[in-house]
Each structure stands twice: as structure tokens, then as C-alpha cells.
Amino acid sequence: MKRALKFLLCIALYGVCAVAYSAETRVIAEKLNFPWSVAELPEGGYLVTERGGKLVHVAENGTKQAVTLSIPDLYAEAQAGLFEVLLSPDFSRSRALVISYSCGTKHANNTCVIRGKLSLQQPYSVIETQNIFTALPKKDGAAHYGARMTWLGDGTLLVALGDGFVYREQAQLLDSHLGKIVRITRSGATPEDNPYTHTKAPQIFSYGHRNVQGLIYDKDRDAIWQHEHGPRGGDELNRIEKGANYGWPIATYGIDYTGAKVSPFVDLPGVKAPLYQWTPSLAPAGLALYEGDLLVAHLAGKRLQRFQMTAGKWELEGDYLQGLNQRLRAVYVGPSGRILVLTDSKEGQLLEVIFE
């Protein structure tokens, strides 16, 4: 109602007006230690991953309880740790979920995915865990893991990966998982219709990515939306297509942190150009669909952005939550339609965002 009145007032004053929203927040839970992802449980409450390695159940009233989860090969340091928890499409029946994390040691690690089942009774535990994907090769250092995941309409799973920072050229090599988005079945098998099944990394679905931090399947448009971090500038919003090359590091709008050019080219033949690019970088982290719009949370940019599809193109509708002055790690819209946002700090919060 308030929005309709604002719109009418705007029309009366200016003749033409974009629909502007205002965003309110409500704190659901506090004191989460660098929360990374959230999943809304059908029985109420939420699962939240903390990068340090804990899986936490947050009740509707904000009380927290640790979920028993055993990941012996978890490697947590700097950007490495526990990443995304994603419920299976049939979670209500199967209790199945998948979890991405960094596995290995300081000098030999990469992104791994396990599947498991959440117990029916509280206190919750994740049982019957089993590895379904390990990104190869194992690499040195604790940077750029990607690790966002989404289910496609055919029940297969997309897992976004990173380039490991110092291995950027491997994003163009089809025998390495670094800098790729991979597609696997829920048991970890490689679907026969993957585009590069003849290579040493047959799980590859798309390549040329730097550090993917947002990935979502839009079933209404049958499209996959993704965003990834550029270095200094060149953060990208892309539509992911099977087998396509997204350019890193041979074509980019970003330059290296040192000021040096990573590549002289912003586009090249055979490379998909971004639908939208952020220069200077806002460090997008988390991507969600809400009423057909895209919501993008930002770390360095400390804001939530809303994009609307206009004439087949994503256009920035507005910036929100800048008043919080918080790095935002993730945005998620669950089955209930509520918008959830995680702030990125030692005293992180789980927020509900209400657009009016």
C-alpha cells in the first residue's frame, strides 16, 4: 500500500517514475562467527554454516544450537573453511543435503562437496556423510574456492569453484577444476550430457571463472545466473551456458591488485561477455531470486543490490542496507519467500530483509 502511494505521488510529481522500494531489516540471530551460508528448514528454523567449521541450527526465536557434523579433512584458514549448506529439492522427504568446504592441508587443498542427511530429531546431526566431489588439482594457499551451489531443474547439482588466486591461467584449461563451474549428479557421478566428458575433468560445465560467489538456477526463465569476483574491478554478472568460456584471465574488465594488467582485452572472440560488471569492485557474495528480481549481497560494497529484468537486460534497480555499514556475505530466499541476509564478521548476524 505504502509502495503504491509512493508510486502515485511520484507519477503526480514527475510524470514518470521507477518503482522504488525501501528495505527494513529484522535481526533473527546474532554472534555468528563469520557465517557463510544459510538454509531455511521446512519444519522452521535455519541451518547456518560458520566458515571456521561449525554448522549451527538457529531456531525461529534466534536461539542457536550446534549441529553435529564430522568433516575430518576440513581445512579452515583465511578464505578456506566450511562454505555452503544446500538442502536437496526433496529434503522434506529425504532429509538430504549437500555441503561444500575446503578440504586438505595448507599446501594441498581445494573445494570438496559431501552429501548427508539431517536427523529428524533435535539436537540435529548430519549423518551418512559421503564425499561426492573433490576439485583437482590440490593447490597451495587459502584463497578462491568458489563453493556456491545450486540445483538445476533436472536434479543435477552445479558447484562453482575458484581459480586458487595464483593459478589463474588454469581457469582456461579443461583438465583442471580450477576456475570452473562443474555439474554432477546428487551421488557425485558425471552426467553423460556434460560438455567436456572427453577431458580429465569431465564434470566441467563452464570455464574461465575467477572466484564464483553467487550461483542460482532461475526455473521460471530456465536460466542460470552467476556472479564472480574480479581483481581490482571487473566483478561480473553472467548467464551461465553449458560449455561456455567466461574469459578469466584472458579477457577481463579488472586489473591486478598491483595495478598491472592481467589481460589487455576486455572481450575476445569465443568469450562470453558479462551481462553487468562492477568497476570498481563491490565484491558480490550471494545471489538470490526474489519476485523475479536478482538480489546481490556485497562484501566490500556493504550493500544489497536489486536488479530488475528490463527488455531482456538486468538493470540495477537500487542499493539497500548501506545504513548497516556491514559486509554482507550471503543473500538467500527460502521456500517461505522470506529474504535472509548474513553479515560477514566475527559477530555476524542473520537478518530478515523486508522490501516495502
Added chain:
Amino acid sequence: MARVLIAFLIAIIGAALVGTVIQTQFNLSELTALSVVIDMPTRMNTILHDLLHFGPLFALILTPTLFVAFIVAALIAKKLPSLERWLFIVGGGVALAIAFLIVDSLAPMPTLIAANRSPLGFALMSITGAFAGWIFDRLWHPQPRELAEELMQ
């Protein structure tokens, strides 16, 4: 004193120019290895961009590093005057290599300068410190035969 300052300034600028061009070639060679064709105008434009945007950062790393290295070299050279030139050359190179390792241990990324990812790149970038040492001592304490060289034939 003015001679020392001018010599130091020229040494920093010389090393920053050479180091910048070296790192650009390493970055571009990684792209050509991926079958990207880079023509000469594009290569020259990239060098120019890097001189303007990478050069100042590299000069910022070089300045404190060589300041300390050259003081140490000068002190040792008092005891071993016959080795002065080599003390500045070796001192500049070793100090820059150590500075790279320190910067990489402090920076959030494993390797700040992409060219330093390979042993050859690390060695060549470090040698720019040795080049700075040579320039500095050549200007500060030119040897008699160097003074005898005619500037223009």
C-alpha cells in the same frame, strides 16, 4: 649528499622501469601460452599502462628495501673497498628477493606480483634490485675508468 640522493633516485627509477617491463612480459607470455594473440601495439600499450599503474607500487617496494640494503652495503664496503660495486649489486638483489618474500607473507594473496609466481620470474624481478645497486654505485662512486668514458663519441 645531493649526489647520493640523485644516485638513489635514478637507481629506483631505473629498477622500477626495468622491473615493470619484465613483469608485463611474464603476464603476457602466460596469455600467449593460452593461444591469445597479442600484437605489438597492444603489447606496447600494456607496458605503458603498467609503467603508470604498476611502476609506482614497485618503486614503493624498492625505496625502503634499497635504502636499507645500500646502507648495509656501504658499511661493509668501508672494510672491503675493493668489493664495493659487488656489495651494492648483490645487496640490492638479495634485499629485493627478501622484500618480495616479506610482502607475500603479509599480503592476503599468496603472491602479490604475478610474475613472481615462477622461479624464473622471481629471479629476474629480484635482479632488478641488483641492477639498482649497480646504477647507484656507478653514479655515487664511479671508478676511474668509468669517469674517463666519454659521454658522446
